[in-house]
Amino acid sequence: MMLLQTAINQFIPVNVRSYIMSRLKSYFFGTVADVSSLVTLTIPEFWENMGRNKLYDAVKEYLPSKISSANKNLRVGMGGGKKIAMAIEGGESIVDVFDNIKLTWTCSHQKDQQQQASTDFFSRRQPIPSPTQSDARPMYVLSFDENDREKVMDSYLPHIVNKYNAMKKGKKVLKHYTRTSGVWQSSVLEHPATFDTVAMEPELKNAIIDDLDRFLRRKSFYKRVGKAWKRGYLLYGPPGTGKTSLIAAMANYLKFDVYDLELSGVHSNADLMMSLRNTCNRSILVVEDIDCNSEVQDRSREDGDRALKRQFKRFTLSGLLNSIDGLWTRSSEERIIVFTTNHKDQIDPALLRPGRMDMHINLSFCTVNGFRILASNYLDVQSHPLFEPIDRLLKKLQVTPAVVAEELMKDDDADVVLSRFINFLERKEMGGDGMKDVGDENEIPLCRSNKIEIEDDETKIPPSRSKKIEIEDEDEDEDFNDDEYEDEYEF
Numbered sequence: 001m002m003l004l005q006t007a008i009n010q011f012i013p014v015n016v017r018s019y020i021m022s023r024l025k026s027y028f029f030g031t032v033a034d035v036s037s038l039v040t041l042t043i044p045e046f047w048e049n050m051g052r053n054k055l056y057d058a059v060k061e062y063l064p065s066k067i068s069s070a071n072k073n074l075r076v077g078m079g080g081g082k083k084i085a086m087a088i089e090g091g092e093s094i095v096d097v098f099d100n101i102k103l104t105w106t107c108s109h110q111k112d113q114q115q116q117a118s119t120d121f122f123s124r125r126q127p128i129p130s131p132t133q134s135d136a137r138p139m140y141v142l143s144f145d146e147n148d149r150e151k152v153m154d155s156y157l158p159h160i161v162n163k164y165n166a167m168k169k170g171k172k173v174l175k176h177y178t179r180t181s182g183v184w185q186s187s188v189l190e191h192p193a194t195f196d197t198v199a200m201e202p203e204l205k206n207a208i209i210d211d212l213d214r215f216l217r218r219k220s221f222y223k224r225v226g227k228a229w230k231r232g233y234l235l236y237g238p239p240g241t242g243k244t245s246l247i248a249a250m251a252n253y254l255k256f257d258v259y260d261l262e263l264s265g266v267h268s269n270a271d272l273m274m275s276l277r278n279t280c281n282r283s284i285l286v287v288e289d290i291d292c293n294s295e296v297q298d299r300s301r302e303d304g305d306r307a308l309k310r311q312f313k314r315f316t317l318s319g320l321l322n323s324i325d326g327l328w329t330r331s332s333e334e335r336i337i338v339f340t341t342n343h344k345d346q347i348d349p350a351l352l353r354p355g356r357m358d359m360h361i362n363l364s365f366c367t368v369n370g371f372r373i374l375a376s377n378y379l380d381v382q383s384h385p386l387f388e389p390i391d392r393l394l395k396k397l398q399v400t401p402a403v404v405a406e407e408l409m410k411d412d413d414a415d416v417v418l419s420r421f422i423n424f425l426e427r428k429e430m431g432g433d434g435m436k437d438v439g440d441e442n443e444i445p446l447c448r449s450n451k452i453e454i455e456d457d458e459t460k461i462p463p464s465r466s467k468k469i470e471i472e473d474e475d476e477d478e479d480f481n482d483d484e485y486e487d488e489y490e491f
């Protein structure tokens, strides 16, 4: 035995010996390795001052697939999807095996660690304040054998990130983020709108889809010309014309998550910057009703009173512009930002300039084509003898798609609904329906058509120089030049 031990010590390198020992221990006792040779990686939700930790998001999506019957302490829930989702509770561990190495995951909270630290600190000096419940941030802890460090860093963690990226591209369940106390909280995006269900002129719809497709295809183009891979859309029009529905349709089409930013909840420029930094790639950042914030209103139109009030605002227009521009330049992945407004003319032009808002899309009152889509959605009818009188009335009146949708939902029987809708429109025509169309009060110049403007020039071109757009051939990437877009696209 002594001879054998001497031979082993002489001929087998020490790290090979410890590896064999850890494997044997793992086999017989089910432990990963010697505690002394255990490496622990902590993966927090936020990475220093760089915003969200993508590795954390990847692990969060990856781990539930590794939950086994050995896990006895789980959290379960159901979002918008049909499946019951599972996650591990703090203290529970998940064992994963990758390329013959054993990896142990646990979920913890930064608060736990800080509280631990505060106790240790207290025993030596004086107490430090422990964080409140809302300060506690979740994190994952990965432990593995020291000998597997290289494999974990070079293969295992990249493998998790690759799986996450692939899953995100093909994912079905989208997330809707809103800010609560400065922190993004996610829920399942359940808005069912798609480009098929949004009532708008087909040419406008196709132009938006083409623009999104072109944008997604052009990663290498944006890189080559040194531009951030992003696109900004301004949706404007009266309330109830489908701005929110169009955003949901865009998200469902692109399979992008949506971040809903409420400017009234933003405390400062720094708060805004941090919130934008904490958004993930392949997402749409939405700022709805941007005109409602006095900071972004056109200053050339403001009176002394409004200017005074603005001085007390919590964040500034330049802060907003910097945050948006910073968001663009920080990210190498595709980003979309959408502003919506009922009063485009009241927004500071600095926000709307090309490079920030590339396309201005006007959503307006219900057209004959729009009505066909709504009738198909709500009544499942594609043609009907009553369509003709309805078309005639719709051409004369200004009715928002929201009002039409409301009327079409009043009964299941198409004949009943359509004849009641005609009565509704006729009363409206005579001005005696007793209710006001939401669009009537709007200050936006009332146009019957949906309109899209593509803002790709630094200076706004006077209307006299505007011309009808021709959408360029999408397949010819090389030909792309922002200036080739002409100025106004009207239907």
Ligand SMILES: Nc1ncnc2c1ncn2[C@@H]1O[C@H](COP(=O)(O)OP(=O)(O)OP(=O)(O)O)[C@@H](O)[C@H]1O
Pocket: 197, 198, 199, 200, 238, 239, 240, 241, 242, 243, 244, 245, 246, 342, 400, 401, 402, 403, 405
């Ligand atoms: N263009 C449209 N196509 C299909 N449905 C629409 C359209 N416009 C409005 N609707 C219907 O009306 C409701 C309200 O629409 P939506 O919230 O998208 O309008 P909005 O323009 O965003 O209004 P607001 O400016 O008040 O937020 C939606 O639930 C949808 O059912």
